[in-house]
């Protein structure tokens with residue numbers, strides 16, 4: 001394994017996580033990639049090694065499972081314990097329903113993944129960063145965390161929690177030289193909507209009709225920029241949207257038609 005920097009990206013099997021993996025691997029970073037779909041992780045590892053010759057380690061686990069997550073991260077191979085950048089990206093929206101019609105099982109999945117998963121992963125990695133007096137945690141929040149929209153309720157709440165948690169982590173970790181960045185993207189064309197609509201391809205496609213959404217690479221570029229600022233510079237809070245989206249409730253899709 002080379003002595004270049006190491007990034008850990010949760011949720012690398014699709015969307016932002018996958019694009020972030022490619023971007024950092026292309027720039028010669030060692031990449032530690034996680035997700036639940038083992039076949040996808042295996043393919044990704046193969047692809048990145050072939051294309052960029054970088055060191056890749058993949059770990060298959062569910063961030064909702066606290067014990068499993070803690071164990072896997074505790075057992076990291078020695079060479080992989082020095083994480084320079086942690087990107088807490090694994091997350092989802094499950095369902096789009098009014099609060100009164102919401103499914104508590106969907107609520108659990110979102111809170112257990114978007115918030116509790118992020119807590120478990122960060123709590124496992126932070127002690128290594130503290131020991132080295134250096135590190136950078138990049139949390140993938142959402143524009144949904146900046147303001148609620150119709151039927152977004154619990155997803156928005158989970159991402160608002162990521163936003164305020166990023167602020168708290170930034171304060172607590174500052175004495176240890178650790179940077180914390182919250183990235184809040186608007187609508188991006190990934191598997192996000194397919195997951196939100198429980199596999200309904202037509203409903204998912206409709207979300208991106210009539211305008212050009214963000215692409216996963218747009219968010220990966222933002223993350224790479226944030227991660228590569230000089231030591232004395234921190235990008236604390238980044239909101240990035242497609243041109244057509246001023247905020248979660250105000251759109252001007254005609255602009256791109």
Ligand code: NDP
Pocket residue numbers: 010011012013014015016017034035036037040061062063064089090091092093113114117140141142143184185186187188189190191192193195
């Ligand atoms: P994708 O569905 O394409 O990717 C989600 C990734 O998260 C997958 O790799 C998935 O891997 C992983 N993941 C989901 N649940 C778990 C879990 N329990 N344990 C481990 N990994 C998990 O969506 P995006 O790339 O769009 O989403 C990435 C992040 O960005 C999410 O946090 C999302 O909320 C946020 N976001 C998305 C926006 C969008 O419009 N697309 C906008 C703003 C924020 P696997 O299924 O293999 O476990």
Ligand code: 8X3
Pocket residue numbers: 141142143144152185186187188192248
């Ligand atoms: C995903 C973007 O606007 O669908 O977080 O909530 S949005």
